[in-house]
Amino acid sequence: MNIHEYQAKEILRNYNVAVPRGKVAFTVEEAVRNARELDSHVFVVKAQIHAGGRGKGGGVKLAKSVEEVKKMSDDMLGMNLVTHQTGPEGKEVKRLLIEEGINIARELYLGIVLDRSVSKLVIMASTEGGVEIEKVAAEKPEAIIKEYIDPQIGLQSFQARKIAFGLGLSGEQIKNAVHFISSLYKAFVESDASLAEINPLVVTAEGQVLALDAKMNFDDSALFRHPHILEMRDQHEEDPLEIEASQYKLNYIKLDGNVGCMVNGAGLAMATMDIIKLAGGMPANFLDVGGGANVETVRNGFKIILSDSNVKAILINIFGGIVRCDRVAQGIIEATQSVEIKVPMVIRLAGTNAEEAAELLKNSQMNFEVAQTLEEAAQKVVQVLN
Amino acid sequence: MSIIVHKTSRVLVQGITGKEGTFHTLQMMEYGTQVVAGVTPGKGGQKFEGKVPIFNTVKEAVDKTKANVSVVFVPPAFAADAVYEAADAGIEAVVCISEGIPAMDMLKVYNYLKKTGTRLIGPNCPGIISPGRCKVGIMPGFIHKEGNVGVISRSGTLTYEAVDQLTRQGMGQSTCIGIGGDPVIGTRFIDALQLFKDDPDTKAVVLIGEIGGTAEEEAAAWIKEHFNKPVVAFIAGQTAPPGRRMGHAGAIISGGKGTAAEKMDALKKAGISVCKSPADIGKTVASILKKP
Numbered sequence: 001m002n003i004h005e006y007q008a009k010e011i012l013r014n015y016n017v018a019v020p021r022g023k024v025a026f027t028v029e030e031a032v033r034n035a036r037e038l039d040s041h042v043f044v045v046k047a048q049i050h051a052g053g054r055g056k057g058g059g060v061k062l063a064k065s066v067e068e069v070k071k072m073s074d075d076m077l078g079m080n081l082v083t084h085q086t087g088p089e090g091k092e093v094k095r096l097l098i099e100e101g102i103n104i105a106r107e108l109y110l111g112i113v114l115d116r117s118v119s120k121l122v123i124m125a126s127t128e129g130g131v132e133i134e135k136v137a138a139e140k141p142e143a144i145i146k147e148y149i150d151p152q153i154g155l156q157s158f159q160a161r162k163i164a165f166g167l168g169l170s171g172e173q174i175k176n177a178v179h180f181i182s183s184l185y186k187a188f189v190e191s192d193a194s195l196a197e198i199n200p201l202v203v204t205a206e207g208q209v210l211a212l213d214a215k216m217n218f219d220d221s222a223l224f225r226h227p228h229i230l231e232m233r234d235q236h237e238e239d240p241l242e243i244e245a246s247q248y249k250l251n252y253i254k255l256d257g258n259v260g261c262m263v264n265g266a267g268l269a270m271a272t273m274d275i276i277k278l279a280g281g282m283p284a285n286f287l288d289v290g291g292g293a294n295v296e297t298v299r300n301g302f303k304i305i306l307s308d309s310n311v312k313a314i315l316i317n318i319f320g321g322i323v324r325c326d327r328v329a330q331g332i333i334e335a336t337q338s339v340e341i342k343v344p345m346v347i348r349l350a351g352t353n354a355e356e357a358a359e360l361l362k363n364s365q366m367n368f369e370v371a372q373t374l375e376e377a378a379q380k381v382v383q384v385l386n
Numbered sequence: 387m388s389i390i391v392h393k394t395s396r397v398l399v400q401g402i403t404g405k406e407g408t409f410h411t412l413q414m415m416e417y418g419t420q421v422v423a424g425v426t427p428g429k430g431g432q433k434f435e436g437k438v439p440i441f442n443t444v445k446e447a448v449d450k451t452k453a454n455v456s457v458v459f460v461p462p463a464f465a466a467d468a469v470y471e472a473a474d475a476g477i478e479a480v481v482c483i484s485e486g487i488p489a490m491d492m493l494k495v496y497n498y499l500k501k502t503g504t505r506l507i508g509p510n511c512p513g514i515i516s517p518g519r520c521k522v523g524i525m526p527g528f529i530h531k532e533g534n535v536g537v538i539s540r541s542g543t544l545t546y547e548a549v550d551q552l553t554r555q556g557m558g559q560s561t562c563i564g565i566g567g568d569p570v571i572g573t574r575f576i577d578a579l580q581l582f583k584d585d586p587d588t589k590a591v592v593l594i595g596e597i598g599g600t601a602e603e604e605a606a607a608w609i610k611e612h613f614n615k616p617v618v619a620f621i622a623g624q625t626a627p628p629g630r631r632m633g634h635a636g637a638i639i640s641g642g643k644g645t646a647a648e649k650m651d652a653l654k655k656a657g658i659s660v661c662k663s664p665a666d667i668g669k670t671v672a673s674i675l676k677k678p
Contacts, residue, residue: 117604
């Protein structure tokens with residue numbers, strides 16, 4: 001799950017990770033009130049959307065007075081912010097973060113991620129602050145400092161010191177950086193984060209080390225033990241169809257094509273999308289209905305797929321293992337009686353009781369194509385499109 | 387031969403009295419797996435289906451029944467504890483079916499197990515089957531057939547699809563192992579390949595990967611150096627968008643890394659036959675193994 005910058009900074013503040021003073025605003029009035037409370041000479045007005053590259057898109061502005069905060073907030077709230085991560089359609093700005101301005105001396109990078117190839121958390125740091133870490137990794141890999149953490153003993157102080165010295169810090173800055181890194185690690189582990197990125201991490205003219213920006217993602221599997229983080233979910237940042245699907249406990253991701261697909265299992269669902277494309281079509285979605293695939297899940301699956309007006313045909317691909325195909329076929333027949341389906345449909349049921357299932361589908365007098373193999377299913381669905 | 391699970395494996399089910407545990411234990415027994423014990427804390431002394439003794443702890447079950455393989459069906463919040471308990475009792479291989487275990491829990495489990503003699507398969511996997519001998523997991527047994535092809539996969543139903551294609555081509559399997567769809571898993575492609583390398587009955591291997599991480603690239607490099615049996619690979623998610631988790635917790639292209647294209651390229655460069663279409667897996671293996 002993703003959260004906004006201001007929410008990440010709230011979490012960090014609770015762990016004594018240094019962040020600039022600031023507060024979220026949903027209206028211009030709130031923005032002005034926040035600015036007054038800050039009692040600063042310089043303010044930063046930051047658009048809060050779940051996408052990077054906000055500065056370049058005009059979503060981060062420096063204000064020299066409360067009056068300017070008011071004007072900028074007025075401009076920014078409701079604007080459609082386009083960045084390289086939002087796609088050309090952009091995202092509407094509904095929340096702002098009003099922060100104090102910081103006297104920046106140096107901009108650095110600090111991040112924590114899970115390194116899957118060694119199954120350990122890794123802290124990455126670089127002196128190239130403000131630059132995407134992927135870019136640094138590609139162009140100047142030697143500029144990245146890495147410290148791997150043994151999960152059984154956690155981050156040790158010497159590791160934080162290695163990073164601090166490696167970043168070329170000195171004196172009081174070292175102490176501040178070690179405290180920052182250790183606190184960030186604690187926040188990461190205790191909140192079951194999957195990513196924390198402080199870009200830039202800044203050193204102020206006064207020697208303070210703080211998070212000018214903060215991005216945190218969380219492990220969906222661990223949200224059950226973090227209800228306060230789950231509350232930070234912002235549904236405006238998600239596709240409404242995907243939200244609806246998640247209420248039905250369906251795993252759905254909307255794509256750009258016109259062949260809706262319904263599959264059991266994530267790997268097979270991806271493979272089905274792939275074969276649709278190979279056959280000359282384009283998948284409209286990823287939809288994993290899970291192992292069960294009963295009448296209820298099939299009906300909900302249809303509802304979700306058909307809510308996408310781009311869908312011109314449907315491909316159902318179920319490999320019945322434990323779930324019997326004849327029951328899935330029964331589910332499809334029943335579901336089609338309660339949901340109106342105007343687009344052509346190709347059904348491929350394989351595995352347990354596949355023959356009985358084919359018989360049921362044939363006898364149902366309904367209007368769909370039946371396929372035996374994955375390949376045939378993909379070809380048929382592309383044919384019915386044309 | 388087969389790898390990890392054999393005719394002689396003595397299987398213990400952790401969470402045997404739960405809905406999933408009960409159902410799949412019956413299926414495993416029907417397949418012919420020797421299920422020798424179950425564990426459900428508080429239900430020790432009872433019998434599962436009047437046959438399999440239930441114990442309160444894994445230790446007790448191992449002492450009394452000599453179980454050496456366990457399969458975990460407990461809910462994700464308690465799964466890490468179940469794996470530790472199995473390792474503590476000296477179980478050789480733990481197969482963890484549970485989906486949705488926090489990655490932070492799995493990091494600790496993975497790094498702890500490295501210091502023990504216990505192998506973990508999964509989590510978030512269909513399990514492992516040596517056709518005709520032993521099934522430890524939730525896969526449909528009847529699609530499998532005894533034979534010489536090893537299968538390693540990050541997926542569930544896609545593995546069944548591949549196995550079904552192999553069986554229809556008349557090619558049986560030595561062992562099929564679902565390594566799991568999570569970012570942190572106990573047995574990786576390379577670990578399984580190492581075992582298949584030493585298994586005389588495995589003549590070829592099917593490797594089914596998907597987007598996310600770099601496990602396929604690492605496997606490709608390892609195969610090139612150390613593995614001389616034919617390998618056929620398929621990578622799911624060629625049409626998956628970046629930045630989105632495709633069902634499995636580990637299936638995500640992040641920071642432009644972990645794409646299907648990169649993985650297919652790495653595998654091809656290592657001399658591996660890569661299928662573009664998931665429908666070609668069986669045919670491709672047949673064309674290699676059935677060469678006159």
